[in-house]
Amino acid sequence: MIKVGIIGASGYAGAELYRLLLGHKDVNIIAISSQSYEGKMISDLYPSFYGRFDMMLTNDQEVLENAEMIFASLPHGLSEKYAKVCDEKGKKFIDLGADFRLDHEKDYQQWYLHDYQYPDLHEKQVYGLSEVNREQIKKATIIGNPGCYPTSITLGLYPLLKHHIQKDEKIIIDSKSGTTGAGKSLTEDTHFPKCNESFHPYKIASHRHTPEIEQELSKMAHQNIEVVFTPHLLPVNRGIISTIYVSLKDSVSWEAVYDIYQKTYQDEYFVRVLPTGKVADLKFVQYSNFCDISLHYDARYHQLIIVSTIDNMVKGAAGQAIQNMNLMYDLDEKEGLMMIPASF
Amino acid sequence: MIKVGIIGASGYAGAELYRLLLGHKDVNIIAISSQSYEGKMISDLYPSFYGRFDMMLTNDQEVLENAEMIFASLPHGLSEKYAKVCDEKGKKFIDLGADFRLDHEKDYQQWYLHDYQYPDLHEKQVYGLSEVNREQIKKATIIGNPGCYPTSITLGLYPLLKHHIQKDEKIIIDSKSGTTGAGKSLTEDTHFPKCNESFHPYKIASHRHTPEIEQELSKMAHQNIEVVFTPHLLPVNRGIISTIYVSLKDSVSWEAVYDIYQKTYQDEYFVRVLPTGKVADLKFVQYSNFCDISLHYDARYHQLIIVSTIDNMVKGAAGQAIQNMNLMYDLDEKEGLMMIPASF
Amino acid sequence: MIKVGIIGASGYAGAELYRLLLGHKDVNIIAISSQSYEGKMISDLYPSFYGRFDMMLTNDQEVLENAEMIFASLPHGLSEKYAKVCDEKGKKFIDLGADFRLDHEKDYQQWYLHDYQYPDLHEKQVYGLSEVNREQIKKATIIGNPGCYPTSITLGLYPLLKHHIQKDEKIIIDSKSGTTGAGKSLTEDTHFPKCNESFHPYKIASHRHTPEIEQELSKMAHQNIEVVFTPHLLPVNRGIISTIYVSLKDSVSWEAVYDIYQKTYQDEYFVRVLPTGKVADLKFVQYSNFCDISLHYDARYHQLIIVSTIDNMVKGAAGQAIQNMNLMYDLDEKEGLMMIPASF
Amino acid sequence: MIKVGIIGASGYAGAELYRLLLGHKDVNIIAISSQSYEGKMISDLYPSFYGRFDMMLTNDQEVLENAEMIFASLPHGLSEKYAKVCDEKGKKFIDLGADFRLDHEKDYQQWYLHDYQYPDLHEKQVYGLSEVNREQIKKATIIGNPGCYPTSITLGLYPLLKHHIQKDEKIIIDSKSGTTGAGKSLTEDTHFPKCNESFHPYKIASHRHTPEIEQELSKMAHQNIEVVFTPHLLPVNRGIISTIYVSLKDSVSWEAVYDIYQKTYQDEYFVRVLPTGKVADLKFVQYSNFCDISLHYDARYHQLIIVSTIDNMVKGAAGQAIQNMNLMYDLDEKEGLMMIPASF
CATH class of the missing domain: 3.30.360.10 (Dihydrodipicolinate Reductase; domain 2)
Incomplete structure (x- = not known):
């Protein structure tokens, strides 16, 4: 079982991640964190989970320590430091935010008005468009999950x-x-x-x-x-x-x-x-x-x-992130993602 | 032309009031006020009015001084002082909030957790359910407009x-x-x-x-x-x-x-x-x-x-308030209110 | 693997049934039928299935012959004859319609204006409210699945x-x-x-x-x-x-x-x-x-x-039907039904 | 008062026409017709009119005889014959359908697969885009009201x-x-x-x-x-x-x-x-x-x-038609059309 953690788990993308991961047979959700809601239960934020996924939101440190596969869903500018830690500890990191999507720092500076804190880290990033970059994703440790x-x-x-x-x-x-x-x-x-x-x-x-x-x-x-x-x-x-x-x-x-x-x-x-x-x-x-x-x-x-x-929440965010995790762990790419939509 | 003013004109009931009053042939909107948005244009809050009702939100004092017929759409506990002024100046006052609806102060205290500031004023209040209290409304100077x-x-x-x-x-x-x-x-x-x-x-x-x-x-x-x-x-x-x-x-x-x-x-x-x-x-x-x-x-x-x-915004708020104004001014009760709904 | 068939598979309840059953690990959908749409592909009716469940709608006979577990989702008055066949052949039958819900024929006559064709059959029916009638359901062969x-x-x-x-x-x-x-x-x-x-x-x-x-x-x-x-x-x-x-x-x-x-x-x-x-x-x-x-x-x-x-489509129809099937086959009651709702 | 009639009054554009015309001070709705619903009351189709505009849908002939200003809201290919009658009787005609919008019969033939029945009539047609063709509209007797x-x-x-x-x-x-x-x-x-x-x-x-x-x-x-x-x-x-x-x-x-x-x-x-x-x-x-x-x-x-x-129903259909009527009758272009939208 993959020990999964989610940083920034209070937002919609985070919630969609564990909603989908609860149906993934090879995943164990170890810890989820939120700076704003630390100590709150998931069902306080998202009542649909009440009684069925009653995990408490913890701090980011808990996630980083206990998980081997870390998802981050954060406003831009906040992911780099977590990626850095993961990189050092040999953990896999998938960023659902914007920090690891752009190839050139100057574009990031122009559109997000931030500098890179760890430019070297970005050498390792792979753009997680699963169907197009499948082979690189399989070998990647840092994924910039595409925008919706x-x-x-x-x-x-x-x-x-x-x-x-x-x-x-x-x-x-x-x-x-x-x-x-x-x-x-x-x-x-x-x-x-x-x-x-x-x-x-x-x-x-x-x-x-x-x-x-x-x-x-x-x-x-x-x-x-x-x-x-x-x-x-x-x-x-x-x-x-x-x-x-x-x-x-x-x-x-x-x-x-x-x-x-x-x-x-x-x-x-x-x-x-x-x-x-x-x-x-x-x-x-x-x-x-x-x-x-x-x-x-x-x-x-x-x-x-x-x-x-x-x-936008599945293939445009959490679903594609899981698809990328499946690739990184050499699992069936479809695991946890085979639901077919209703037409009504 | 009736000189109308609206206190608390930034909320939905206020906006619905002037939207409807703009189609009333006997009304002149003299001034509208908002404590939170004083100095703002109506169209900054409600873009549908842009270029067609470009009035600026002023302060409550302006309304009280220049209008003869005052509507108030305020959170409970704030209307009494304006009603008091209107009463002293011989102006008509229709409160779209809750302050003049209850007959007994003890009910108001129990449900709204406030005392009456001017108990005497409430002797004059009439519950503005137009069809039921028509005759009293015609003679009233202070109307508690019913809740939706x-x-x-x-x-x-x-x-x-x-x-x-x-x-x-x-x-x-x-x-x-x-x-x-x-x-x-x-x-x-x-x-x-x-x-x-x-x-x-x-x-x-x-x-x-x-x-x-x-x-x-x-x-x-x-x-x-x-x-x-x-x-x-x-x-x-x-x-x-x-x-x-x-x-x-x-x-x-x-x-x-x-x-x-x-x-x-x-x-x-x-x-x-x-x-x-x-x-x-x-x-x-x-x-x-x-x-x-x-x-x-x-x-x-x-x-x-x-x-x-x-x-709820028309018969449940602004529309019934105008109907009551029409009664108070001995106008055709339907003036400004004859629009027929679409069925689609 | 349970060989499942669905009669009346063109309606919403039918579509929800196979949508959910596609995620059930012990089920094989053998045949689905529709009198009005025989010969049509599922994705002609419900495009969300395109390329992922491209089964053709067949006739009722095919379903009755090849499946061991039959779901019917039909207007009232049409299920009895299929239940009869299943009863004779020792197959299990879950009716999502109204024909096997009422205990007394006179109620059925009064509200649905039909007589029972096979009164004896109704001796065997069990009302499929899973949580309340669990033990009877486990032993049942004909289930009247509750209305929404x-x-x-x-x-x-x-x-x-x-x-x-x-x-x-x-x-x-x-x-x-x-x-x-x-x-x-x-x-x-x-x-x-x-x-x-x-x-x-x-x-x-x-x-x-x-x-x-x-x-x-x-x-x-x-x-x-x-x-x-x-x-x-x-x-x-x-x-x-x-x-x-x-x-x-x-x-x-x-x-x-x-x-x-x-x-x-x-x-x-x-x-x-x-x-x-x-x-x-x-x-x-x-x-x-x-x-x-x-x-x-x-x-x-x-x-x-x-x-x-x-x-209404899940616990009120297809989901509860599957829950009942799970009970009848002594499977984990939750199999195929563990999805947690989004809160957004 | 302008005697107005509407042919094809059972559709949405027709209903929007009389809904708006009921607020027009210079208009009398004389007759409205529908081939499919002749004899029905308007409120049978559109319950919002119940008790407030209880006109019966009549036949087209009634409209043509008694109105001086005729609106038609019909599927393409059906308006020409009514325009012909109006033309002969000196009545004004505004077509909310597609029959009088195209300048060249070949375009009509290509896109609508019909021939013109009365090609001469189309010499008189004016495209009713009020702001752009105002002067021609004022003098027109046949208007092709623009599509939405x-x-x-x-x-x-x-x-x-x-x-x-x-x-x-x-x-x-x-x-x-x-x-x-x-x-x-x-x-x-x-x-x-x-x-x-x-x-x-x-x-x-x-x-x-x-x-x-x-x-x-x-x-x-x-x-x-x-x-x-x-x-x-x-x-x-x-x-x-x-x-x-x-x-x-x-x-x-x-x-x-x-x-x-x-x-x-x-x-x-x-x-x-x-x-x-x-x-x-x-x-x-x-x-x-x-x-x-x-x-x-x-x-x-x-x-x-x-x-x-x-x-789409107002400026894109009924509203612009009324605006054009106002122009044709030299009325205030805004009469009956001054409602301001709510922003909520």
């Missing part, structure tokens, strides 16, 4: 960029996220009377996932890729859907594009390329680790419209 | 109690309210990811509307009436629906009961007794000043089930 | 009635159900623009679950129990919450009542009696097999208010 | 295209609509258990509003404009929001763009250009005739992101 928006976008564009069939450097991405993406903290925007029956974009041209998206897409394409990225807040609880607009190279046919997508993902359990004519819907991935992709073609302009959808 | 739950309940029970056809002293009331009833302040319960797809009762057997409900029902019945009152939080924005359980006297037939309701409200524009077989639904009163009542009969136990529904 | 409303209500009242601490014969029950309870068929009431932001009771004093509720409550109490039962339609997908009003016997204290509930359910995994002061919320049972019960006391009238909540 | 998506899009792009400051011919438009846009007919997609907590695009690259959008944008720009248009279904009742992506000409600054928008709409009551930094939200236009536009700039790519939002 980047996961839906990079999986949606990977086959295309890998095969260099897009026409332009610039890609337009219109994403929509459920409210759990905004987290547990109370805000005006997630106050029910405001949020319900509402819809609007936010952080237009300024969302912090932008450099992560551009970095990963550029690596996939082996060329510079730029995105105009507009996230929106959907009045639902879970799910991200990204509608992605790409002009296709003249030399590639729509049929060939579909074929490329099919082949790229045909052996992946968690990525489903839908049959042509079907449309991806966040309804059909909620509470699962699936990424559903549907492809649409505007023949008038040789334009591809990619629709990519995930559950 | 009490409005749906007292209108739903008025014909029954007035005609003494209930069997027992005790009435069971199961009420459900939309989230605007919880107000503008951020809470865990109205955080979208929690509130959405959720439903639960709250303040069971302890809601502060209880003494107001029992007081008014007892006056209607000319006897002591007690209620077991359970409010629930509905994941919708607007509307209250009360399901009320009453055992009927053996001597009264179901047909007679329905007839009594019909006759009681036949000349009321804002109260609609639905045909038998139809069911009241908060959908069909939202954004209107209507109270819809449907009656249902369980022949097996000679039991009446009354369903009474209102928009 | 009755499950929430009977579990909520069981400790009380078993200990005869209610004062009256008549109990008032105000229930609220999510829309999946209305099923897959399109209706005006579940058309989104109507249903969203709506709330209303329906089938007041005439819902077909009434005789089932009264029958089971009376058996628990060893006396006649009558209910005034009002179901409401909630604008959420899943969950039932019942608010139940009971006058307590003078001789019993509130503390004793709470103690009785605690003790009755202390060894039950799926029934959780919440600590006093906490309130049951359908949010905290969604997508799980839990029944959460909170107890509230109105000291002024020695009145108990019981709040009982389940997921 | 086209209204949000054309108003959002008008200042830009009029001033020729876009770089490319091709514009990407990602639109999201509430469910009332799908109408009153029951569909799988608007079945509550499916639609709630769901989100997905539909009719990608094939929506029938496409030719209307391109036609009007091209006229505004005096050059060919093409759109990649992706509509999505939002789980809310009302509102459309279009996120529009345009590359700006190098020679124009962001400040100049904002200035152009401000100036274009500064005298328009119903179009609000929000201050920079604010984001348009469908919440703040619901139940009103406003179109809110916010502008956003991605400096990295000199890219403009326009967010344009309306209530």
Whole structure:
């Protein structure tokens, strides 16, 4: 049994982690911590666990000492020191925050306004997009678990960029996220009377996932890729859907594009390329680790419209983190993650 | 034109007041105030007003000096001093809070844990249930505007109690309210990811509307009436629906009961007794000043089930306040309040 | 591995059955059938299964022949003939519909307007309320799986009635159900623009679950129990919450009542009696097999208010059916049903 | 008083028309018709009108004979014959359907698969985008009232295209609509258990509003404009929001763009250009005739992101139709349309 610990276990991503890990047959949750809620029971924060997972939130030190596999779900700037400890003690570390996602400190400085405290540590980080970086993840000790928006976008564009069939450097991405993406903290925007029956974009041209998206897409394409990225807040609880607009190279046919997508993902359990004519819907991935992709073609302009959808809390956070842990421990990648969504 | 002012204009009830008053042909909104947001524009708080009602929130003194008709929408314990000023200056005062609803100081002390500061003032207060107390309201200068739950309940029970056809002293009331009833302040319960797809009762057997409900029902019945009152939080924005359980006297037939309701409200524009077989639904009163009542009969136990529904922000707050103002100024009672709800 | 088949597999309860059974380690889904959709793939009806459970809907005969454990989810009046076949062939049969719930044919005739075709068969039926009838279920071959409303209500009242601490014969029950309870068929009431932001009771004093509720409550109490039962339609997908009003016997204290509930359910995994002061919320049972019960006391009238909540598709249908199957096959009762709900 | 009639009054647009017209001081609703529901009362279809607008749905002939101003809200292909009659009798006709929106019969044939029956009639048609075509509308007798998506899009792009400051011919438009846009007919997609907590695009690259959008944008720009248009279904009742992506000409600054928008709409009551930094939200236009536009700039790519939002049933249908009627009758353009949305 893997001794798992979670630092920053009071937030939504943390709670989703142990909710899913409770169904994982090879895991023992040893300790979970929270600076703000130390001493509180999980069920004080999340009553659904009452009587069935009555663990007390402890301090970070407890987690670091007793677990061998540490997940951290913290605001940016706080993970490095824990990764450092893990690195020194030979423990595995998966960061669900933003501290180990960017390859270049200057990007981190520009978008997160922080310096790296331990630059050497970042040499070891692997970007945990499971389907794309599987082999590196298996050998990694420090994982930067992808952001929710980047996961839906990079999986949606990977086959295309890998095969260099897009026409332009610039890609337009219109994403929509459920409210759990905004987290547990109370805000005006997630106050029910405001949020319900509402819809609007936010952080237009300024969302912090932008450099992560551009970095990963550029690596996939082996060329510079730029995105105009507009996230929106959907009045639902879970799910991200990204509608992605790409002009296709003249030399590639729509049929060939579909074929490329099919082949790229045909052996992946968690990525489903839908049959042509079907449309991806966040309804059909909620509470699962699936990424559903549907492809649409505007023949008038040789334009591809990619629709990519995930559950932001699962494939976009805790689920992918567990998938990465499974890879790191050479377990069945699907263990603990095989739930199929309801369609209603 | 009536010079209207609103004290406590930053909350939902205040905002609903000026939203509705902007469509009232005899009203001039002179000043609106807020202690927390003085100096802010209305549209900073409520962007829907942007460019169309760009008034600045001022201080309470401005309102008291310049308006002749003052509405107050404040937490309990804060209205009395303003009512006192209005009383001295001969201005009309409608309190949307709880300070002028209870007839006996001891009830106020027990449920709100406050004393009256100006007991004499309360001799003048009239309970602003427009349809029931119309004549007193016309002559009143201080109105205690009814609470949202009490409005749906007292209108739903008025014909029954007035005609003494209930069997027992005790009435069971199961009420459900939309989230605007919880107000503008951020809470865990109205955080979208929690509130959405959720439903639960709250303040069971302890809601502060209880003494107001029992007081008014007892006056209607000319006897002591007690209620077991359970409010629930509905994941919708607007509307209250009360399901009320009453055992009927053996001597009264179901047909007679329905007839009594019909006759009681036949000349009321804002109260609609639905045909038998139809069911009241908060959908069909939202954004209107209507109270819809449907009656249902369980022949097996000679039991009446009354369903009474209102928009909590309109008939349950701002709308009824304007209706009362219309009565106090001898205007058409319906002025500014004739909007018909959409059914979709 | 148990060879399971499902008749009537196109509806919501059927879909929830195989969704859950796919995570059951001792089950093999052999065949599923639908008269209306024979020849269709599951994912044509429920796209969430696409590529991961691509079974074709076959005819009922296939199911009856190849499965040893048959679930039926059919409109009333259609299950008997399948139960008959199973009975003759020595197969186990769990009916998620209404045909095997009522003890007396006259009740079935009165409320469902049908006669029994095979009266003898009903001698063998066991009411599948797992926690209450566990021992009979273990030995049963024909189970009438409880209705969703009755499950929430009977579990909520069981400790009380078993200990005869209610004062009256008549109990008032105000229930609220999510829309999946209305099923897959399109209706005006579940058309989104109507249903969203709506709330209303329906089938007041005439819902077909009434005789089932009264029958089971009376058996628990060893006396006649009558209910005034009002179901409401909630604008959420899943969950039932019942608010139940009971006058307590003078001789019993509130503390004793709470103690009785605690003790009755202390060894039950799926029934959780919440600590006093906490309130049951359908949010905290969604997508799980839990029944959460909170107890509230109105000291002024020695009145108990019981709040009982389940997921209507799980504990109220497919989950309890699987729990019953586990009992019938002497498996761990919790197998396949241990998922813990998210609180967001 | 204008004698108004509505043909096709049973659908949502029809119902919204008389809901709004009931608050219009210069209008008398003479007759309303429906082929499917002739003889039914309005409140049978829309219970919110019960007792307050109890008109019976009659036949189309009644409307044509007795009204002077006829609105039609019909499936495409059915309006022409009514327009013909009106034309002959000198009555005014506003079509809320698609039959009088396209300038060229070949577009109508291609997208709607119908021929014109009375080609001459289309010489007289005016596209009823009130703010843009005000002078022609004043003199028109046949109005093609704009579609909901086209209204949000054309108003959002008008200042830009009029001033020729876009770089490319091709514009990407990602639109999201509430469910009332799908109408009153029951569909799988608007079945509550499916639609709630769901989100997905539909009719990608094939929506029938496409030719209307391109036609009007091209006229505004005096050059060919093409759109990649992706509509999505939002789980809310009302509102459309279009996120529009345009590359700006190098020679124009962001400040100049904002200035152009401000100036274009500064005298328009119903179009609000929000201050920079604010984001348009469908919440703040619901139940009103406003179109809110916010502008956003991605400096990295000199890219403009326009967010344009309306209530699809008001400015996107019935409200704009009334605005056009006001223009045709030389009334205050705002009469009957001055309601301000709630922000909650």
